[in-house]
Amino acid sequence: MFMFRNCAVLVIIGSVFCFLIGILNLQVGVEKNACRMTYMFGEPMFARVRLQDKESELYPNYGLYYYYEGARQQPVDPLKKRMTGAPVIFVPGNAGSHKQVRSLASVALRKAMSSDAGIHLDYYTIDFDEELSAVYGGYLHRQHKFLKLCIRAIAKIYGSRIEEPSIIIIGHSMGGKLAQSMLTDSSIGQHINTIISISAPLDHPVLNLDEHLEQFYASTNTILNQSRTKTLATTTTNVCNSLHQRPLSEQQRRNQESSARLDNVLLISTGGGNRDLLVRPGYTTSQFNDLHAMTSAIPRVSLSCDHLSAVWCLQFMQVINRFLFSIAQTRGDGTVHFNTNKERNLQSAMAHFIKPRSRHQNIVKLPRDSNWHEERRLVINKYFSNGLKAHFYDLISIKRPERYRKLSIEALNVDDDVHWLFGCAAEQLNNTEQVYCDKAIPLTHLVQRLPNGDQDSRNVALLDLHNLMKTYRNWTHILVSLPSSNRRIGYNLDIYDPKERHVDISLPKWYSFGQRTAINETLQGTLHYRLRISNLIEPYQSLRVLVEPLQCLKPEYRVTTRICVPWAAGFERYQTLISPSDKPGLYVNVPIIIPPHYNTTINPVIVDLYLDPICRYRISYEYSYADALSRLVLEFSGWLPAHLACVLLIVLRKQVETFQVQGSFKSLKPYIGYLQYTSLLVVTACRILKKLILNTRVLPEPENLDFSINISIVIHCTAIGLSILASLVTWLSLTLYGNAFYRVALRVTRLSQASSNIMISIMTYLPITYGVLTIAMTLSTCSGIGLLLAFVFYFIMLSNAYKDYLEDYLWQKAANLLHLATGTRTSDESESSGQENNENALEKDADEDGSVRTKTDEDTCVGLQNFPFHITLLLMLFMQLLLSAPATLAWLRRHHSGVDLPDAGIYPTIIVLGSLSVLLQLRAPQKGCGYWALSIILYLISGIVLLYCQAAIYRLNYIFAGAFALLAAHQAISILVRR
Structure with a gap:
């Protein structure tokens, strides 16, 4: 047991150390931002579009705007002006501004000026008042309804052109999920042509902090399961052998049961890559997508974007607008609309987001009198440092020994739209040994451009010579055609086994x-x-x-x-x-x-x-340990709240059990319960319990988090270290900064010293008033305000009750450490708060009966036997306060919207505050019966946390409410039984 304890301590220390390394490496090991800034050529202007629908009056803080440039230009009113462009709606995300459309729209304006076909786009943008929709789901339902109103308003603006899906929506961050949710209403979905999401968490929220957020995702995904066909990886999927997952064919769409299916809407999702530390790459794809691409792999982008730069990165903005212009068409009346053929639009999207589209594969006629060469070597490196004055042709024989079946070739500084790689059947030139090709077929579809920074552009192709000979039996050579150029040009070839x-x-x-x-x-x-x-x-x-x-x-x-x-x-x-x-x-x-x-x-x-x-x-x-640790922090730090709650519950169980065994006969150390490792057993037990639940199907199915147990151990050990640090900070705050905290509370609440003293006295001697006041504050404001008030009063009450005892205890510990370091045993007596602090490690003290006993370390803990219990409750209350922060922020911003927003945490908060006031009124903890049953139940609750609350963090509200209510009920029953 001693060895296991030592190993557990080493694992905890090592896990905390690894977690800190991961945080550090996450900040240091990020690649630099290579995005070019997008600049406006005119002053950005936003024309408010007045919604005619009466329902719009319910959203006074929201707005729909039309983007244009130039302060000197006449103000634009889309309701009065004839709009001829193709409509595009930009939907901002979490804390996003409607002004983020500037980069996209400005690039489109510049591109329209150079469009010979007269194609231009009309960009609209939504103002959601920069609401924090990623952490508070109460906003999403309002935003969802307002976006519907905007789509209907734009449909009316474009009148007769809207009988076919002609609106494109571009959503950034949570705006991408909102755009996707439009497909849950077929009457709205019929107006949507394409949805492009930028760094958006589509199928799952990044942090599930809110019950309304969970409901929004669940309802959207449920309806999309019925209205769209999912594209999921199977056991045989291998996208590395092709460019993308195969899209649905026309026959598959015709075979759908419901005519209301919305597979005709093109869904494109994009992710920022390694630089995006807010929305990880795995969250940016969706099971309902037609196409997904990371910016690091998009041609002509080839870089990673952080979460904010994704909406202004010039390279990325250009690609998005090139795609939009490629699917836009003009009509005879000068108006522009988007093509409604999804197959064609998907092919265009592949060309812009996956791989540039090659031109038609028609046979090319070649001049006989050009500069022809034949090569039979396995490795060729040819460079023309000063360029070429005329076309250069090299013929490479494909008839090689059996083992040499692969050919890799790259061309340097050849433009993407130039055919330079062909297959052909060679002929002799004028009865000589020299050969040439009269006709050839381009192999451009096998060529891909490699990102190479500002250096020579590299276009490469990997060919299977045996497959080419089987497919084109008359072919004898691969032709490399280098065009004339003024810059360095050449090619490299490598034939290998x-x-x-x-x-x-x-x-x-x-x-x-x-x-x-x-x-x-x-x-x-x-x-x-x-x-x-x-x-x-x-x-x-x-x-x-x-x-x-x-x-x-x-x-x-x-x-x-x-x-x-x-x-x-x-x-x-x-x-x-x-x-x-x-x-x-x-x-x-x-x-x-x-x-x-x-x-x-x-x-x-x-x-x-x-x-x-x-x-x-x-x-x-x-x-790579450093990168693995940084990815562990990035991917799984969201599990920390659940594991910390589990640790606090186990600590609370240990404290209650120890107090019930020892009672007031033996004082408890203030850190009792925190220096533990038994909660690690809960982690392993939950793995077994999860399999049992899945097999029996008696209980609700646990969260589907089938990751290695090593991750859970590291996160849990980090939570143990965090709990120790939190308790230590709380001790020091109560001891050193209790008065300062008290003064700050007075300034914030604007109470006088006399009034605050009276209130503290009343709450100390009649704590039930504590619950009445905080619950009343919760009902009149929000859960977070009530919890904040409860935390402040609880902190001040603990500081007043235990400050002197903590000072004595900490001074005694500091003296012992000093003596241990110096090796001295001197005595220096001084009076502090009417008690004697002796710097000797041991002291002889006389009992009432005249006997002499040795003063041990436990004697310094007199008066602190209830302290660890209250510290744990204070930390649990603080966690509940943090969980209510999103709803509190929404309540503080309510004056913008003028509407009441839902507060999912109000009932758990009332239970917590009521239970806490009962515990204080009963002077808990009190020694009583049934503590073993309480201990078992706390064990079970800690297991429930790890099974059901790691991803759904908002459920911790109900866990804490249940734990507080359980403690209050146990203490009340114990007192009644004792009486």
């Missing part, structure tokens, strides 16, 4: 250390390697890949990597390395947990390494 270039590795165990070598040394001229990583299945796991140049022909080199997760469509990630010490390095991880029964041995995570052929490299890998 895939068995030598495809390397299978397994993620090292978390307890393994050191680097492992994947490729000891590459050959000069090598262009491509593929790493296939198995057992990388959870978001917190991280593999670091190190690419070290051994010998280079030039000091500068560039290695571009592509990371693909086979079960997560749209999460491709590109990264360019120019130095082995690049920060951040090349870290491989997955955005979402692996689907059940998925086999990573068959479909592993793929890392394609596109090497610079001027170097030879060593490629190694290791388990």
Whole structure:
């Protein structure tokens, strides 16, 4: 038992240390922001659109605006002016402003000026008063209804053009979820053409702090389950072998049972990538999407955006507007509308967000008298430093030995819209040995552009020569056609045996250390390697890949990597390395947990390494502890409230049990219960209990959080450390800052010293008034105000009751530590608060019967036997106060809206305040019967917390209410039985 206790203490200390490292690395290891700022060419102007619907009067703090530029321009009123553009609505997110539309709309205005077809867009934006909709779900239902009114108003503005779905909605953050929720109403959905979400938590909230937030997501997802077809990964899904998950075909849509299905609306979701620390990548996709893309993989973007820069990043704004312009069409009357053919729009979206669309595959006629060359080498590197004056043609034979079946090729500084890679059947030129191709078929659809910063652009293709020969039996050569150019141009080619270039590795165990070598040394001229990583299945796991140049022909080199997760469509990630010490390095991880029964041995995570052929490299890998810890903090820190609540319940159980056994005959140390490790047993027990619940199906199904138990242990141990720190801070605050806190409370409440003293006295000797006052305040304001008032009074009452005892105890401990450090045993007596503080560790004291006893450390705790119990209740009250903060902020901002917002925590708050006043009135804790039953029930409640409250944090309100009510009932029954 002693060894287990020591191991548990080491695990707790190590977990806290790891959590702190994760927080630090999360801030330090983020890549720099490479977004270019979007600038307006005219002063941004917002014209208020007056809604004619009487229902709009219910939303006085909301607004609909039309965006235009130029202060000198005549004010625009969309209700009076003939609007000819295609309508786009921007929906801001959590604490977002309607002015965030500026970047999107300004880029569209500039692009419209250069449009020969006369295509232009009309941007509208919603003002939600910068409400905190991500943490308080009471806003979402009002915002949902107002957005419906706006869509109807815009439908009326565009009149006859709105008989077909012609509105596009772009939602940022929670605005993306609001836009998606419009599909729950078919009368509104019929007006929507496409929805684009930017860094939006679509299927699950990031932090589920509110019951109304849970209901909004649940109701939206339930209706969408009926109105749209889901695209979920299966055990055979491998998106790395294709560009995206296959969209629904026309036949599949015709086979849908209900005619009201809204599969005709195109849903596109985008995520910001590693820089977005608010909405993690795994939250930005949806089971109802048609297309998902991360900004780090979008062509012409290829960078990570943080949560705010996603709405002003110029590269990203340009891509979104290019897509909108590509699906917009003009009519004979000069108006613009969006194409309603979803298949065509989806293909255009793929071209802009996934891979540039290649031109038609028609046969190309080639000039015979050009500069033709034939190459038979396996490795080719050709550069023209001064450019080319005329086209250059190289023919590469595809008839190779059996083992050389793969060909990787890259062209440098060739524009995306230029055909440079072909397949053809070669002929002899004028009965000579020289060969040429008279006709060729472009292979541009197999080419992808690699992000390469400001350096030479790289367009690469990976070809299977054997498949090409089977498909095109008459082909003999691959043709590389380099166009004339004034800048450096060239190509690299590498033909190889895939068995030598495809390397299978397994993620090292978390307890393994050191680097492992994947490729000891590459050959000069090598262009491509593929790493296939198995057992990388959870978001917190991280593999670091190190690419070290051994010998280079030039000091500068560039290695571009592509990371693909086979079960997560749209999460491709590109990264360019120019130095082995690049920060951040090349870290491989997955955005979402692996689907059940998925086999990573068959479909592993793929890392394609596109090497610079001027170097030879060593490629190694290791388990990255720093990145794994930062991802653990990022992905699972939301579990901390539940684990902290579990720890406090176990601490409370220990304190009640110890007091009931020892009672007032032996004083309790003020830290009793906190230095514990038994709550770790609850974590492991809940794993077993969860399987039992799922098999028996007697109780409600627990939360689906099938992650490694290592995560739960680290988070729980961190919660234990946090509980100890919180209790220590509370002790010090009560001892050192009780009076200061009291003065602040007087200033805030504006009570006089005499009035406050009378109130404190009344509440101290008649605590039931404490409950009456705080409950009345809760009913007249909100739950947070009542809890804040209760916390302040409770804190002051504890400070008045225990301050002197705590000072004696802390001074005694400080003296003992000083003596232990110096090795001295001197005595220095002084009087403080009418009590004697002796600096000796032990003291002889005489009892009433004349006997002499030794004064132990426990004697310094006299008067503190109830203190740890009240500290735990104070911390639980403080947690409840924090949980009510979103509703409190909404209440404080109510003067903007002029409406009453729902407060889901009001009933749990009343129970907590009433129970606490009863406990204080009964002078709890009191020794009584049934403490063993109370202990068991607290154990069960702590298990319920871990089974049902880790994701649904708002349920902790009911847990605390139940715990307080249970304690009050136990104390009341004990007193009645004793009487």
